[in-house]
Amino acid sequence: MLTKTESIVLKTRKYSEADLIVTCLTPDKGIISAFAKSPRKTRSRFGSSLEPLTHAKISLWGKEQSMPKITQSDIINSFHELRDNFHDFINMSKLSEILIALMPEAAPNKKIFSFFLSILALIKSSEEEPKDALFIIAQARLLAITGYAPRLKGCGKCGRKSQNFYPDSGAILCSKCASSQYVRLNEAPLKIADRTLGFYTHSIEWPIVTSRRLKPHKDTLTELSAVIDMHLKYLLNKKLHSSSFLAGTERE
Ligand SMILES: [Zn+2]
Structure with missing residues (x-):
């Protein structure tokens, strides 16, 4: 089943040579983990869209119970300024970790999503x-x-x-x-x-x-x-x- 949702990447980790596991916050599915093909070219658009803190529109393929796969991802706001600034990135990563630790997986909460997005925008500006x-x-x-x-x-x-x-x-x-x-x-x-x-x-x-x-x-x-x-x-x-x-x- 193909579903589309907005997402903010909270963190990624390498799964194999070819795959990444991406943990992201979504408004309608809460925190989810999904596989994504590891980009071969470091500067590919798909690869950039999987960078931590990126706000994107993603397409997920597969059942939510088993880990779905991100098949497409279009950047809404890259928030690259927050990754380029070491202190901002460390501080935002701490917020991501707090969220991952405290929010149960797959519990939708639109309020938390808009809160997190507003913090990203506020820090950027x-x-x-x-x-x-x-x-x-x-x-x-x-x-x-x-x-x-x-x-x-x-x-x-x-x-x-x-x-x-x-x-x-x-x-x-x-x-x-x-x-x-x-x-x-x-x-x-x-x-x-x-x-x-x-x-x-x-x-x-x-x-x-x-x-x-x-x-x-x-x-x-x-x-x-x-x-x-x-x-x-x-x-x-x-x-x-x-x-x-x-x-x-x-x-x-
Ligand atoms: Zn008392």
Whole structure:
């Protein structure tokens, strides 16, 4: 069966001398993996369309259950600027990895597709300077849109004001809730500065075009980045150990 869809290439790996396995994000099939003939000529149009971060219109041949084959791919936007800039490419690859790790395969989500596409366009059009903030905002928003954002707006259980983040709970907890049975007592919290909490809230609640106008302090970005990394590390560990983990993906 031949199907056509839009796609953003998240990553590729060599399968054999002649084939590639392409992992891409699509609006109507979610994340899919597909075979593609490895281009013989490095500069071929088909080959370029399989480069990571490329937005293209693709044709898939074969059943979705077994890995389909990409038979045609026409570039809508190559986003080559993001591959040519080392830091942009590293940062975008991290976003792709987060998405691959957290989004279940073949679960369509148009909102995530348009979000990812808008981030690509935003980074491409941004000046050098505000990009660090933009990438942190993008990570926070990606976690929020997939339903995995850490809860940092007051205590995650009772809403009381607190600055103590507990990675195992994925949330800030007040001292009262932290001492309850739900939290391992040997887990030391990370105290997060108020301005970092404020920046995080803006990052996930305000429209991204507004958030990118914020000029957060370098320490704020460093701190938020560390919290997100800690949260991701915990999520991915938990995912490895629990097959029911992804059941909660649908919540917003
Ligand atoms: Zn509480």
